[in-house]
Amino acid sequence: MDNTTVVTFKMTAYEVMENYKHGMFSVFLLLYVITITLNSLLISVIHQNKELHSPMNVFTCMLSLNEIYGSTALLPAIMAVLISETHQVSVEWCKAQVYFLHTYASAEFCVLALMGYDRYIAICSPLHYHSIMSNSKVCKLIALVGLYPMIVFASFYSLTLQLRFCGKVMPKLYCVNMELVKNSCSKLQYISIVGLVLVFILIVPQFVIIIFSYVQIARVCRKLPKESQSNALKTCIPHLLSLLNYTFGSFFEIIQTRFKMSHVAIETQILLSLYFVVIPPIANPVLYGLGTQIVRVYILKLFIKYKILLTKLPKLKTAA
Template sequence: MEKMENSSETVSFVLAAYGNIGELKYLYFIIILIWYLSICVANTVLIVVIRVDRRLHEPMYILLCNLCVNEINASTSLYPLLLSQMFSDSHEVTVPWCFLQMCCMVTCAPTEFCSLAAMAYDRYISICHPFNYNVIMKTERVFLMILLVWLYSFLSFIFSYSFIFSLKFCGNIIHNAYCDHQLIIRLSCSVPIQSFISNISFLLLSVFIPFSLISVSYLKILRVCRKTSKENKQKAVTTCTPQIVSVSNLFVGCTFYFIDFTFVVSRVPNEVRIILPMYVLIFQPMLTPFMYGFNLPKIRQSYQRFLFKRK
């Protein structure tokens, strides 16, 4: 590992996970490009469908648009860098760009959980307090919720990991395909105790608190559904299933991210150790538009009118 005396001499980081992929870089480039464009198109189409169809101008679908925006943002924070590195000989990323990617990627995590928490709250009000729904979930209040979601997510990152910007680095080789904040911290000349505390605080703010709100909302929905008609139960299941699948998939991705593969390094292929931590950024952005597009009847009908409209 290249040694350096202080952070002022660290002008770039080297992403060592690419190695010598040879002619395979063309295949990887095409696969990644197609997948990234598919994510952008799928989420953009869903946003446009909701924007065009006035029947979908409801709090639930406005919050869904915000979730789709975050999927595009999360994908854009990762895939363009992967694509640019495919044809790079040095695999270097300047420190400012690396920090920018780190900031975007880390901020996307609480935004995802908080957006799902807001959507769970919307479903709770809709199912448990239907007569007060229009009063509680006013359009102005929904946009305020979205603003608070992004502000809360950004402040969570600043509170937990802003200390990284002032670290002094004694190495510049990141053994990953992107600027992982955990690996950046390990490159510092002296890893501060603040690193452990920041991880705990970030998990608390970004995962535990939003997930607690999601759990409370769905427990209350479940309690109400037990006493309602079969038709209302079916309606609740239809509208809540995509969110439950999204939350479950997020936890699978978080598990893959926090697993330390070093203790089974001889048994786990290098490609697996690189891809699994990116599981959420690979599958979640595509899962969202398809889960909501195919499971919510109103959106499915709007898709059909939007894509197959005949004169």
């Protein structure tokens, strides 16, 4: 078979939602609007206030930008396929979505590792924090985290671009690399092995950084007075919750992709596959916005100004 034999993939997971697709369209649209609004608001608040221009808040902005990137790569596409008659997508479009979603997932974990490192420096070396996390070093870390997932995944993605496809069934709401491999004519085993190596490269170093950071934080906190322990750990709570939330969703997505889950209801599989690209982008700006006192204060001031503006608006129209 030549490469033009299969030009579209059938997204079979959408068949489950066929009877209530318009309601689900509204749900996905609402989720997308909430995600973009919350993350944009957090970025705006941090950008507009110089007091918030600390390395940790800069990394928070990176996280929010990545949430917008991942959500935009997924949710509008889901809505478009959901209301289509055939629930099909082109092979080229599917390949593009694979790149977007996998780089989103990789970048998310890289940023979380960077934030864990920041907490380690802030708690374990507070007197040297500003010299260690200098502006130049922060810029280098931002560049590293931005480029590392894209370059590493691109080296593997070049293999995906060469695949020829005989199968045309994609049993998910979105395209993932392993499903492309399963639909390949050649069924190359080495691609699956290389994929596992890639997962190792994109997860293990970051995981080691996070584990090391929190082991050191725990060691230092044991020597501090209880009040200082409490204050130090409070600064870690948003990061830990974000990390656990994202790890939970990613773990189930990897399991679903690599192993057969015929014993699990298709509705459950759909919910689990959506978790890591829907819940963290909504939860993270809430955790870092409402979980940080100074950010909460600025958001509250912003809403008060907006409320005052709304109350003055009718008067301005009357005067005009």
